[in-house]
Amino acid sequence: xxxxxxxxxxxxxxxxxxxxxxxxxxxxxxxxxxxxxxxxxxxxxxxxxxxxxxxxxxxxxxxxxxxxxxxxxxxxxxxxxxxxxxxxxxxxxxxxxxxxxxxxxxxxxxxxxxxxxxxxxxxxxxxxxxxxxxxxxxxxxxxxxxxxxxxxxxxxxxxxxxxxxxxxxxxxxxxxxxxxxxxxxxxxxxxxxxxxxxxxxxxxxxxxxxxxxxxxxxxxxxxxxxxxxxxxxxxxxxxxxxxxxxxxxxxxxxxxxxxxxxxxxxxxxxxxxxxxxxxxxxxxxxxxxxxxxxxxxxxxxxxxxxxxxxxxxxxxxxxxxxxxxxxxxxxxxxxxxxxxxxxxxxxxxxxxxxxxxxxxxxxxxxxxxxxxxxxxxxxxxxxxxxxxxxxxxxxxxxxxxxxxxxxxxxxxxxxxxxxxxxxxxxxxxxxxxxxxxxxxxxxxxxxxxxxxxxxxxxxxxxxxxxxxxxxxxxxxxxxxxxxxxxxxxxxxxxxxxxxxxxxxxxxxxxxxxxxxxxxxxxxxxxxxxxxxxxxxxxxxxxxxxxxxxxxxxxxxxxxxxxxxxxxxxxxxxxxxxxxxxxxxxxxxxxxxxxxxxxxxxxxxxxxxxxxxxxxxxxxxxxxxxxxxxxxxxxxxxxxxxxxxxxx
Amino acid sequence: xxxxxxxxxxxxxxxxxxxxxxxxxxxxxxxxxxxxxxxxxxxxxxxxxxxxxxxxxxxxxxxxxxxxxxxxxxxxxxxxxxxxxxxxxxxxxxxxxxxxxxxxxxxxxxxxxxxxxxxxxxxxxxxxxxxxxxxxxxxxxxxxxxxxxxxxxxxxxxxxxxxxxxxxxxxxxxxxxxxxxxxxxxxxxxxxxxxxxxxxxxxxxxxxxxxxxxxxxxxxxxxxxxxxxxxxxxxxxxxxxxxxx
Numbered sequence: 041x042x043x044x045x046x047x048x049x050x051x052x053x054x055x056x057x058x059x060x061x062x063x064x065x066x067x068x069x070x071x072x073x074x075x076x077x078x079x080x081x082x083x084x085x086x087x088x089x090x091x092x093x094x095x096x097x098x099x100x101x102x103x104x105x106x107x108x109x110x111x112x113x114x115x116x117x118x119x120x121x122x123x124x125x126x127x128x129x130x131x132x133x134x135x136x137x138x139x140x141x142x143x144x145x146x147x148x149x150x151x152x153x154x155x156x157x158x159x160x161x162x163x164x165x166x167x168x169x170x171x172x173x174x175x176x177x178x179x180x181x182x183x184x185x186x187x188x189x190x191x192x193x194x195x196x197x198x199x200x201x202x203x204x205x206x207x208x209x210x211x212x213x214x215x216x217x218x219x220x221x222x223x224x225x226x227x228x229x230x231x232x233x234x235x236x237x238x239x240x241x242x243x244x245x246x247x248x249x250x251x252x253x254x255x256x257x258x259x260x261x262x263x264x265x266x267x268x269x270x271x272x273x274x275x276x277x278x279x280x281x282x283x284x285x286x287x288x289x290x291x292x293x294x295x296x297x298x299x300x301x302x303x304x305x306x307x308x309x310x311x312x313x314x315x316x317x318x319x320x321x322x323x324x325x326x327x328x329x330x331x332x333x334x335x336x337x338x339x340x341x342x343x344x345x346x347x348x349x350x351x352x353x354x355x356x357x358x359x360x361x362x363x364x365x366x367x368x369x370x371x372x373x374x375x376x377x378x379x380x381x382x383x384x385x386x387x388x389x390x391x392x393x394x395x396x397x398x399x400x401x402x403x404x405x406x407x408x409x410x411x412x413x414x415x416x417x418x419x420x421x422x423x424x425x426x427x428x429x430x431x432x433x434x435x436x437x438x439x440x441x442x443x444x445x446x447x448x449x450x451x452x453x454x455x456x457x458x459x460x461x462x463x464x465x466x467x468x469x470x471x472x473x474x475x476x477x478x479x480x481x482x483x484x485x486x487x488x489x490x491x492x493x494x495x496x497x498x499x500x501x502x503x504x505x506x507x508x509x510x511x512x513x514x515x516x517x518x519x520x521x522x523x524x525x526x527x528x529x530x531x532x533x534x535x536x537x538x539x540x541x542x543x544x545x546x547x548x549x550x551x552x553x554x555x556x557x558x559x560x561x562x563x564x565x566x567x568x569x570x571x572x573x574x575x576x577x578x579x580x581x582x583x584x585x586x587x588x589x590x591x592x593x594x595x596x597x598x599x600x601x602x603x604x605x606x607x608x609x610x611x612x613x614x615x616x617x618x619x620x621x622x623x624x625x626x627x628x629x630x631x632x633x634x635x636x637x638x639x640x641x642x643x644x645x646x647x648x649x650x651x652x653x654x655x656x657x658x659x660x661x662x663x664x665x666x667x668x669x670x671x672x673x674x675x676x677x678x679x680x681x682x683x684x685x686x687x
Numbered sequence: 688x689x690x691x692x693x694x695x696x697x698x699x700x701x702x703x704x705x706x707x708x709x710x711x712x713x714x715x716x717x718x719x720x721x722x723x724x725x726x727x728x729x730x731x732x733x734x735x736x737x738x739x740x741x742x743x744x745x746x747x748x749x750x751x752x753x754x755x756x757x758x759x760x761x762x763x764x765x766x767x768x769x770x771x772x773x774x775x776x777x778x779x780x781x782x783x784x785x786x787x788x789x790x791x792x793x794x795x796x797x798x799x800x801x802x803x804x805x806x807x808x809x810x811x812x813x814x815x816x817x818x819x820x821x822x823x824x825x826x827x828x829x830x831x832x833x834x835x836x837x838x839x840x841x842x843x844x845x846x847x848x849x850x851x852x853x854x855x856x857x858x859x860x861x862x863x864x865x866x867x868x869x870x871x872x873x874x875x876x877x878x879x880x881x882x883x884x885x886x887x888x889x890x891x892x893x894x895x896x897x898x899x900x901x902x903x904x905x906x907x908x909x910x911x912x913x914x915x916x917x918x919x920x921x922x923x924x925x926x927x928x929x930x931x932x
Contacts, residue, residue, distance in 0.1 A: 104821040119742060120808050122848055123750040139828065175822065182824035184817045184872050186841035193831025211841060217749055218844060225816035232812040240805065263797055292744040326717040331725055332746045433748065436772050439717075502821040549732050551725070595732050600699065601740055601798045604732060 044666050048578065048623045055659055055672040060164035060464040065678055066146075069168040072464065073507055077514035084109035087513050088272035090257055092244045092299055094121030096216070096494060097477025098278025099223035100501030106230030108506055110513075113270055114227065114236050115259060117243045117294055117606075122224040125280060125292040126497060129216025130337035130430070132200055132208035133180075133494040135173040140197060144205040146170045152203060153492060154679045156382055157457075157485020158633035158649060160312070160657070163678055164464060169483050172499040177209055179502055183222040187211050199380075200339060200490045208491045213337050213429045219494055223501070242268070243606065244299045245534045247275065247306045247473065250526040253519060254303075254473035258527075258534050262606065265599035267534055269527055273516040274472045274509060277303060278501070281456035281478040283316070285614045285621065286566070287558025289453035290322060290335040296610035297617045300460050300479050308468040309659040309670060311461035311481035313617065314625035317488055317634045318567050319454030320386035323437055324406040333452040334437060336409075336430055338490050341379045341386070343414035343423065344447070346370050348407050352397040358408055358446050369393055377686040384487050384634050384647075385686060387451035391567050392645070394450075401448045410446035451567060455493060457484045457634060458624075461659040461672075465508035466500060469659075474509055476500035481657070486633025538598050541608045546591030550608035553588045557581070557611070557618055565622050570638045574626040578619065585615040620660060620667060627669065630654045651681055688714050688780035692727070694739055695787040700795050706785070716776035720763065721746060721753065723775055724786075740799040748772040748912060751847030754854070755800045756787040761851035761910040769849065769912040789854035793861070793897045804850050806896040807864060813892035814885035815868040817877050836874050843870035845913040852907035852915075858899030863907040865893045866923035867915045873926060886926035 044050045061071040079087065087110050091102040094116040102114040116124060136149040149170040154161055181187065181195070187209050188196040200208035211218040230236040241262040248256035248271065256271035282297035283289035304310045321336045347368045349361055369389060371378045381389075390407045393399065400406045415423050420443060424431070431442045438448070459481040460468050466482070468475050477497040484492065564577035588611070596602040630650035631640040640648045657672040689712045697704030711727050718726075721743050728738035743753040748769040755770055757763035763773045778784065786800065794802040846867035853861050869886050872878035878885075901920055908917045 100821070107820045118744055118750070118752060119804055120751075120848065122808075123744055123752045125745060125750070128745045128747055128749050137827070175824070177827045178824040179819070179821060181827040181830075182817065182819040182877055184840070184844075184875050184877050186837050186844050186871065186875070188841075189832055189834045189837040191834050193833055193837075194828055211844075214749065214845060217847075218841070221844065225811060226819075226821075228808060228812045229816040229818065231808075238808070240808075290747075292750060293746055294744050327715050329715065329718050329722045329726055331719070331722050334747050433772070436748075436768060437719075437774065439774070439776055506821065547733070549729050551729060593732055595735065596737060601801065603740055604728075604738055 047627065049627065049667045049669050052661060052668040052670050055670050058162065058463045058672065060162070065163060065167045068164050069171055076507055076511035079510050079514050081109055085111060087111065087516055088113070089274050089276060089509070090115070090270055090272040091276040091278060092257060093124065093278035093280060093477070093479070094224070094227065095124035095126035095278060095280055095477060096220055096223055096497030097501040098276070099124065099220065099227050100498050101276055101278060101476055101505050102236055103223060103226035103230050104502055104506045105509070106233065106235035109235065112230070112236040113239065113272065115239045115242045115244060115257070117241065117262065119240055121227055121238065121240065122221060124220065125295055126220045126494070127217045128292065129494055130213040130335065131339045132198065132210035132215045132491040133176065133219065134200070134207050134489070134491045135177045135209060135495065136170050136207060137174055137177060139195060140206045142205045144207050148205065149173060149207065151679055153483070153489060154485070155684060156487060156489040158487050158684060159485065159651070159655065159676065159681045160632055160674065161483055161485030162674065163676060165483050168504065169496060169499050172503045173495050175503060176495060176498045180219055180222050183226065185211065185218045185222045198339065198342065203489065213339070213427070216494060219498065223498070244279070245302065245609070246530045247303045248522065248527055248530050249306050249470060250522045251520040253471045255522045256527070258530050260534070263601055265597070265602065267531060269531060271522050273513055273519060274474060276474045276476060276505065276509070277460065277479050278476045279479045281459070282617055283453045283456050285558070285618050286453045286561045287555045288325065288330060288333050288562070290319060290333050293332060296613065298610050298613045300475070301613040301617055303460060303468070303470070303473060304662050307470045307662070308473055309461040309661050310458070310620060311657050311659045312458040312486070312624065313621045313660065314565070314628060315457035315486050315634045316453060317383060317455040317457060318387040318451045320383055320390055320451050321409060321449045322452035323434065324401055324448055324450040326402065334433070335452065335454060336434060336447065336449060338383065340409060340427060340430060343418070343426070344379065344409040344411050345413060346379050346407055346409055348393045348398040348400060354398070358400070358410070367393070367398070374686045381686045382487065383490065384636070387567060388636060390451055406448040406450045408446035409449045411442060412446070415443065455488055457481065457486060457488055461657070465511065466505050467508070467512065472512060474505060476505050486635055537609065537612070538605065541592065541594045541605060541612070542598060544590065544592050544594065546593050548591055548593060550592055550594060550604065550611045553584065553592060554611045554614065557584060557614060560584070561618055561621070565625055568636050568638050569625050571626065574622050577622045578626070581615060581619050581622065588612070588615065623667060624658055624660065628654055628658065649683065655681070688716070688775070688778065690714055690778060691783045693783065693785045696739070696799055697796050699798060704796070714775050716774070718775045719746070719771060720757070720773040720775065721771050740801050742801050743771055746771040749847060751849040754789055754849045754851055756789065756854060758785055761789070761854040762912055767912055767914050769847070789850050791853045791859035791898070793859070794850060794853060806898070807848050807850065807861070809896065810861065810865055810889055810892045811868065814881065814888035815872070817872060817881060830876050832876060840871050840874040843867045843874070843915060843919055846915050847913060849912065851910045851912065853898065855906040855910040856899065857904055857906065858902060860901045860907070861893050861896070861898040862901040862920045862923065863911065863915055865889050866919035869923045869926055870919040873922065882926060883930035886923060887930040890923065890927045
């Protein structure tokens with residue numbers, strides 16, 4: 041049997057060059073900035089760049105490229121660029137400002153991020169991220185982002201999930217909103233200046249590759265249904281993560297994988313698709329109709345205490361369970377970090393106590409997050425000041441008052457560390473296709489630390505991409521004309537897919553398939569994965585996909601607003617991505633970060649990495665008959681690889 | 688619970704539109720309002736009908752994409768709540784619920800409950816920003832900001848741009864939306880250099896888009912999911928007058 045038949049994939053050449061400069065790590069970004077070719081300001085006006093997505097990464101990238109003088113086209117599927125899902129980030133943004141004098145530094149943020157990522161991220165990228173983090177705060181403050189301040193007028197910070205220094209800047213529980221509105225206002229300023237042309241309610245459905253370079257996108261105008269072609273000298277994807285493959289996640293309903301998946305089919309490698317972050321503090325599922333899950337900022341773990349009853353099946357109200365019959369399990373198992381252990385650890389611990397039958401609430405899928413001690417210690421007013429809007433949100437959704445009864449929380453899919461493979465310049469394996477923010481795989485390794493997503497999105501968009509893309513665009517004069525046949529082929533492919541979806545006229549909705557696919561992924565490729573579960577998923581996914589293509593019912597016409605058609609197209613791509621995620625998860629027999637293989641754990645049930653065999657990035661190349669794995673070895677020159685311990 | 692929905696159906700901007708009645712059964716009190724509509728739409732698709740188009744995205748009350756007039760009130764009767772955060776426990780068995788899109792001339796209906804709010808983006812384009820190219824900012828601590836000012840700026844900055852204020856206003860005014868941004872940036876030291884030009888340009892754009900004038904009715908702030916205070920409008924007017932002198 042061939043390799044492909046046995047494992048579902050074959051192994052190709054390793055990736056040897058990530059384009060990171062050599063030399064001391066603290067000098068590498070400086071070196072790259074100096075070596076990057078510059079584009080003459082007069083020529084920038086003639087260079088076109090397409091940016092897809094308007095979240096923190098895409099919004100800031102489009103605005104900055106516009107400021108630099110490039111001709112930018114920006115696309116989003118929402119009715120306004122201000123609505124991208126970065127807006128929902130609550131907790132905060134990390135930066136190595138050391139305003140507290142508590143021992144923080146660029147090096148410490150770098151170290152924490154590499155360690156938090158369970159030694160599966162690149163040192164060079166992470167160091168640059170930590171360096172740039174300080175500029176982001178300056179930029180945001182100058183734009184008028186109203187961060188929390190102290191009475192002296194200086195910025196307030198807090199410590200956040202897994203960090204022992206206070207480096208997280210925040211704007212109440214709405215940090216993502218305020219940062220995104222900052223990027224959005226910068227973007228709209230460029231729209232007014234004429235450097236950025238904004239296309240809202242447009243969905244990217246394919247990438248145009250011509251002469252071996254990314255040269256444009258095929259989009260659907262979601263209002264008229266028209267299929268449009270937009271060409272450029274480079275394309276930037278900032279289309280976010282793919283957590284909605286699980287159907288239920290904390291992502292917005294519209295978040296999808298289509299843009300990056302279609303780019304993957306065109307030759308962009310997909311790295312580490314199995315790395316999924318399950319956030320420990322979300323509101324539990326309440327019923328079958330559930331359409332999404334809502335996250336409660338993990339800043340709540342700074343003052344809330346997580347517990348379950350000691351006894352199995354204890355059905356008493358939380359107020360009736362005496363102190364000595366409660367198990368504050370995070371404090372018990374991890375005395376050094378207690379309730380502040382990183383997300384993957386907190387999530388799995390919650391799953392374990394629920395699996396033991398000690399979960400609370402409907403179906404036993406929940407644990408308590410209790411503020412009684414914090415209210416007694418700080419007073420209700422102080423707790424309200426810190427978390428008021430989160431408490432309100434909880435009450436609105438559950439009908440329960442968390443000042444009086446403990447919150448119930450359960451883990452939910454929240455973020456995907458995997459994404460399109462990019463080099464140090466954030467360029468994918470297709471020349472001219474750059475990928476920023478959650479859509480790429482770059483900086484978080486196997487697990488992202490709290491308050492680091494906003495940092496990475498803005499670092500990519502404001503500071504990294506605008507420099508590195510210039511180096512590529514400096515050569516744009518020698519690019520060939522786009523071949524009309526390449527455009528036509530891409531348009532045909534898009535049109536055929538739409539026609540096919542509309543013609544099946546079966547008996548089940550796209551949403552019902554999506555829900556079933558999500559259930560397969562959650563059960564078999566979720567918080568805990570085994571060879572058996574993954575093989576089961578790899579059996580079920582193609583069967584369900586087959587059924588989808590023969591039995592889905594998509595109403596309406598290709599013309600005009602057709603939300604059911606939009607959804608069906610996204611679900612179709614989720615099927616293919618789900619399969620690759622399971623193949624990746626199956627091949628990685630170690631546990632690391634957001635990927636826990638039950639076969640690889642120590643005597644205490646903690647994740648066990650296998651550095652000898654898996655200290656690499658798994659970059660998958662798409663192929664008609666299955667994927668090919670390319671390994672990028674990870675070397676740690678600065679941070680010593682250790683088994684993570686938060687005990 | 689069982690409900691009778693009367694939903695505005697309109698096939699496009701030029702279609703006349705009409706209310707259509709649907710019965711929905713077995714609605715759980717823990718469902719969100721949009722989940723109730725999801726269930727209806729799943730049924731309509733299978734019955735071969737056109738599902739009801741509505742805008743939504745984050746479903747956690749922050750993106751500002753959702754919005755409908757429920758029983759005559761923008762986002763429904765529960766205060767300080769977006770449509771996606773409204774839950775069915777606030778309704779009771781047998782209720783009749785009317786659902787309509789935002790109605791205002793500058794917000795033309797795209798389809799059913801979906802409207803075009805791009806006028807809001809153009810108001811921001813006119814001046815809802817501080818001009819600071821990436822990389823040019825001084826250290827964040829170089830300009831201290833009084834906590835009271837920072838907090839008040841934040842309160843105004845929480846506007847989600849949903850448009851409920853316009854839908855609720857008898858004049859179809861966008862004053863609360865525009866004032867929220869003028870207040871947010873005008874309260875911060877960083878926003879001072881462009882304060883006059885901002886107020887003038889944004890107010891002029893608001894008028895150009897065809898939004899009505901403010902007559903201090905206060906319906907806007909009553910339906911605002913983020914509770915943007917009415918006195919932001921007084922501040923906008925003061926800034927505009929000063930800038931127009």
